[in-house]
Amino acid sequence: MPFSFLKEPKNDVESLMGDVVRVLSILLGKLWMSELSAELSAFRISLNRPSDFTDADLKEAVKRLCDLKVVETREGLRATFGKPQPDTLVGLIGAHDLMDNIASDMDVKKYRMMLTSNIKPSNSTNAP
Numbered sequence: 001m002p003f004s005f006l007k008e009p010k011n012d013v014e015s016l017m018g019d020v021v022r023v024l025s026i027l028l029g030k031l032w033m034s035e036l037s038a039e040l041s042a043f044r045i046s047l048n049r050p051s052d053f054t055d056a057d058l059k060e061a062v063k064r065l066c067d068l069k070v071v072e073t074r075e076g077l078r079a080t081f082g083k084p085q086p087d088t089l090v091g092l093i094g095a096h097d098l099m100d101n102i103a104s105d106m107d108v109k110k111y112r113m114m115l116t117s118n119i120k121p122s123n124s125t126n127a128p
Contacts, residue, residue, distance in 0.1 A: 006102075020071070023036065024036070033090055074091075
């Protein structure tokens, strides 16, 4: 399975494809499209990357990942606090095949380091 878009993206869509795979792998493999968009923005902002992709860009990246059999999509109703909303569930296929690539991915390592450096253990002895 070709994963060149993870290490050497040739264009903006391939860069977005790589970030979709990274975000899905960090967040356990499945997200609704509406959540994926928000998480991609946060991921890209954290790494000082442009986060101004459009919904059309994201749909194109997901479509190409589907064509490569990296992700699959399913239409459904996303539960909300109000009325359920139609959305598309995006999930990794064969995540184990990606793990070698993701485990050594520098962007994922940087993002995880940023997350863990912002989480400080609570010290119950200093609690008011």
